[in-house]
Amino acid sequence: MEKKNIDWANLGFGYIKTDYRYVSNFKEGAWDAGVITEDDKVVLSECAGVLQYAQTCFEGLKAYTTEDGKIVCFRPDLNAERMEDSAKRLEMPVFPKERFIDAVVQVVKANAAFVPPYGSGATLYIRPYMFGSNPVIGVKPADEYQFRILTTPVGPYFKGGAKPITIKVSDFDRAAPHGTGHIKAGLNYAMSLHAIVTAHEEGFAENMYLDAATRTKVEETGGANFIFVTKDNKVVTPKSSSILPSITRRSLLYVAKEYLGLEVEEREVFFDEVKDFAECGLCGTAAVVSPVGKIVDHGKEICFPAGMEKMGPTTQKLYDTLTGIQMGRIEAPEGWIKVIE
Secondary structure: OOOOOOHHHOOOOOOOOOOOOOEEEOOOOOOOOOEEEEOOOOOOOEEEEHHHHEEEEEEOOEEEEOOOEEEEOOOOHHHHHHHHHHHOOOOOOOOOHHHHHHHHHHHHHHHHHHHHHHOOOOOEEEEEEEEEEOOOOOOOOOOOOEEEEEEEEEOOOOOOOOOOOOEEEOOOOOOOOOOOOOOEEHHHOOOOHHHHHHHHHHOOEEOEEOOOOOOOEEEEOOOEEEEEEEEOOEEEOOOOOOOOHHHHHHHHHHHHHHHHHOOEEEEOOHHHHHHHHHHEEEEEEEOOOEEHHHEEEEEEEEOOOOOOOOOOHHHHHHHHHHHHHHOOOOOOOOOEEEEOO
């Protein structure tokens, strides 16, 4: 298929309308058959549940062109499972896993002309989302829902790409214990907007959130999990019930252990020990891995030995191996790659 005339190499991380999207509606206790449509407009009642009580959740994954020209997705089954967890927590109906994967395949096939070519550095971002669609005025779950998937070609999440970023320790809390930090709910991101706008105004790329209960332990940023490397080359990532279970993080830990032979620890990470790490990175679908060169804690700077010019050596190996798997240059573990066409 002939690709769209897009400057792939200079894409930012923004929305570009593609030709098709997937839509399915939940009414009277069941999902309809779903459809691929060209209509990008969502028409809702002024009293729709999503507008009144923020009853919405979403996912994020990507489609890639591999070295041999195939279009693939990376572990969409885990996105389906995570969206199931989000829906259950928000009292929303589950969109079945197999249907989720099939819908992803359908919408990527339909928009194959927007999947960036291999080697361009760009990908097709896939955004499944679900929301309460019928009028709700009392505080309760909606009765009707819409599940949709949109796609958009994107470049790097952070403008500098793989260049190390500077982040700050936030005065705000991202998620409360026993709250919704472990699911991908729109409300989690709404409450983080003021914090990220403030960070950007102060010259920082992101926030480091500490745990809300004690403010002594590292949690995550507004949109990514942390990954650290110790001076003896151990890979460490924070563990908490209020952290979103990143698919990229889980994949990186597997890569670290099984492909690179590194020791891996998923545990509570106290902020006091961050200064002793050799490398720090943010990991997630959007950025894959973004190196952190400096963390500023109310004027005090933590500068990692890896520096501000490039990724640290272990972070670079993790990044190269995972993207190599995604792009087909390195053999993937069974079930990680879903071939679209």
